[in-house]
Amino acid sequence: MVDNIRLPGLSSRELGAIIDAVAPGDAYPDEGSAVTAVARAALSAACEPGDTDAVALVAALGALRTLRAVMDDTSPQAVRGALESEAAPVIPSASRLRDALARWRTRLPAGPLWTPLARGARIGARFVTPEHPLWPESLDDLHVGAPLALWLRGDPARLRTLSRSIALVGARAASGYGEHVALESAAGLSDRGFAIVSGGAYGVDAAAHRAALASDQVTVAFLAGGIDRLYPAGNDDLLKRVARDGLLIAELPPGSTPTRWRFLMRNRLIAASSSATVVVEAGARSGSLNTAGHAAQLGRPLGAVPGPITSKASEGCHRLIREYAATCVTTPDEMAELAESIGAGLGAGADGG
Known part of the structure; x- marks a missing residue:
């Protein structure tokens, strides 16, 4: 099986050593699962x-067959035939497959x-794929938008905390009011046993991470690179403190550069991984509104904190409340109520299953 995806000169023992160096626990116990993990890692780069x-x-088709199709210069027609034989629910056109295969081959x-x-x-x-027991099942709600794999810094067992978590997001250029609300909210939610999820940016994100760390609660930062x-x-x-005491998570392999598109796509992971999303402060064009949109599309509870009606920094929050049925939340208790109705059913369970 190793030779079938062109891993020349790599013995089973060497393959095992590579996987053991990045996989938590006995994640990929046999050669087949180990090679599948290698295939997902390669595809996450491509x-x-x-x-x-x-x-x-x-x-x-599975990660191995998909990688073979990319590596072996398989024709789009042959890929379509394989998808038809597997009764795939969606079969892209030959031209779309041609473009996709060419795109992946160059990367x-x-x-x-x-x-x-x-x-x-x-x-x-650490490297986690959907085959691993610690995989956050809430990400599967993204369907074909789900990540191929996750790269982590921090204890992978902390992925379990996503089953009871709240995303606190907002403006990078936060006002003093916004940072204060983020700090108080994250501290209060931490005291109530919620992990705090955000994006590691300046402003609201940073305040939320800092408060969770000060409360000895797990905080998770999703990175765009x-x-x-x-x-x-x-x-x-x-972010180094988050890596030490919480989790840094990315879907791109180490060395990848953050870009505007990757920031926008990172937001879907913040929304999908969390039991609820709360926008603490956001202007009319804030990127955190993109996260709110993903949460709404996924049917996740969405909250927004009101601000002074004269503050442009809160225009986005007010619009979420007025036009997108976001719940107006003003205290950690109200934020917790937002999440607790479904929070226990999201993500990897407490037993890691």
């Missing part, structure tokens, strides 16, 4: 976040396919 064509192919890892895993091992990263590309640079120390 595909941009939110590439629905890639996720659809992997769902229908396969340079050198050995396991290069992303080796790079991850060097920085102490690789987990070794701590961005923004001014939050470097904060």
Whole structure:
């Protein structure tokens, strides 16, 4: 099986050592599951976040067959035939498949396919795929928008805390009011046993992470690039603390550069992984409204904190309440009520299953 996806010169023992260096526990106990993990790692480098064509192919054909199709210059017609034989629910057109295969081929890892895993091992990263028992099942609600894999810094067992978590998001250029509300909200929710999820940015995100850390609660930061590309640079120390006491998560392999598109796609993971999303402060064009949109599409509870009616920094929150049926929340208790109706049923369960 190893030779079938062109891992020349890599013995079963070497394959096992590569996987063991990045996989928590006995995640991939046999050679087949280990090679599947290598295939997902390679595809996570080849595909941009939110590439629905890639996720659809992997769902229908599996990671190994999808990777073979990319590596072997398989024709779009042959891929369509394979999808038809598997009775795939969605079969892209030949022209769409041609474009997708060409796109992925140019971005396969340079050198050995396991290069992303080796790079991850060097920085102490962990690698989790949907086959792993710690995989956050709430991400599966994204369907073909789900990530192919997750790269982590921090104890992977903390993924379990996502089953009881609230995303606090908002403006990077937060006002003093916004940062104060974020700090008080994150501290209050932490005291109530909620993990705090955000995006590691300046302003509201940073305040939420800091308050959770000060409360000795797990906080999770989803990054738009690789987990070794701590961005923004001014939050470097904060993100290192999150990696030590919480979790840094990315769907792109180490070394990947954050881009505007990747920030927008990262937001869907924040919304999907959390029991509820609360927008603390947001202007009319705030990126946190994108996260709110993902939460609404997923049917996740959505809350917004009101601000002074004269404050442009709260225009986005007021619009969410007025036009998008976001619940007006003003206290940690109200935020907790927003999440608790469904929070216990989301994400990986307390037993890690």
